[in-house]
Amino acid sequence: MDCSGCGFKVEGGYAFCPRCGRRQPVPCASCGYLCAPDFEFCPKCGASVGTPAKAVERPAPTPSRTIVPPSRTPSLLANIESEDGLHPVSDADRRTVTVLFADLCGFTTLSEQLDPEVMQALQNELFKELTAAVRNFGGFVDKFIGDALLALFGAPVAHEDDPERALRAALDMIARTARLGERAPHSGSPLLLHIGINTGPVVTGGLGIGTAKSYSVTGDTVNTAQRLQSLAAPGEVLVGELTHRLTRHAFSYESLGDVVLRGKAGGVLVHRLDAPLTAPRAARGLEALGLSAPMIGRAAELN
Structure with a gap:
């Protein structure tokens, strides 16, 4: 394109002539016609110079509410914090849960005997084994x-059989801890757990404030499980x-009576887990209660 002032050949895209400095015509963005620099249309x-004819001007979005990314959506783990304090959202959920507390016996004594770095490595390995046992049973x-x-x-x-899953996980945790004690460096005494398990109503949801908030449960069921764990002997x-009643068809127990x-006010019926039954009974019906109702006088019909 030649400059409209001096005739110098101007390369495409130049707004001014490099020889005389004259402003060059502006091509219409719609039809390509060369418009004078001061043309608005x-x-x-008839299109606006520099704007395509079919372009649609979109109004700026009006901020209405804060959009939370999906990865941080507070579906289970959030409270709304304001100047008035904490207002719980509708993530709270009341349900029946089986709570398992597992604790390493002699942890304080072991910490005195081992170097802190060795103790940390042992704890991490133990938690890895215990976590695997829990996850294996859902x-x-x-x-x-x-x-x-x-x-x-x-x-x-x-799951329908959560109490039974908890018991099987507990037995697996004890076995894994024993194997870890055989191969891990420590004082030589066996590594043993003592475990408490309790089933009952809890409220689940986000507990804590800010970044310390996490999914957890609260209720007397949790406290009782912790007390059972403290009462349990090594291994x-x-x-x-309730845990006993829901699992006695599949496991053998020794009753410790009211403890x-x-x-806690009053006594709690406590049972010591023995082992899985070699021949589990049905989980429902009279057989689950150790009862039976044989058919009498119906031999002909049964035949």
Whole structure:
């Protein structure tokens, strides 16, 4: 294109002539007609200079609410924090959950005997084994407290046989801990767990404030499970009454009777887990209660 002032050949895209400095015509973005620099609209097609004819001007979005990315959507783990304090959202969920507390016996003594770095490595290896046992049976590791583990069966995902899953996970945890004690460097004494398991109603949801908030459960069921764990001897698994009632078709127990647990009013029926039954009974019906109702006087009909 030649300059309209001096005739110098101007390359495409130049707004000014490099020889005389004259402003060059602007091509219409719609039809391509060369418009004078001071034209607002194309004299050929009427389109605004520099704007395509079919372009649609979109109004600026009006901010209405804060959009939370999907990865941070507070579906289960959020409270709304304001100047008035904390207002719980509708993530709270009341449900029946089997709570498992597992604790390493002699942790304080072991910490005195081992170097802190060795102790940390042992704890991490132990937590790895315990977590694998919980997840293998569909449980959820709520948190680690010192040398203890809190696991949930029935939250956030529920199964029909969650109490039975919790017991099988407990036996697996004890076996894994024993194997770890055989190969890990420590004082030479066996590594043993004592475990408490209890089933009952809890409220699940986000507990804590800000970044410390996490999915957890609260209720007396959790407290009772922790008291059962404290009562259990090394290598023992103690369970509450409801857990026993829901799993006695598949496991053998030794009853310890009514036991007064620290901080609780009245006694709690406690049972010591023995082992899985070689021939499990039905989970429902009279057989689950150790009863039977044979047909009498119906031989002909049965034949």
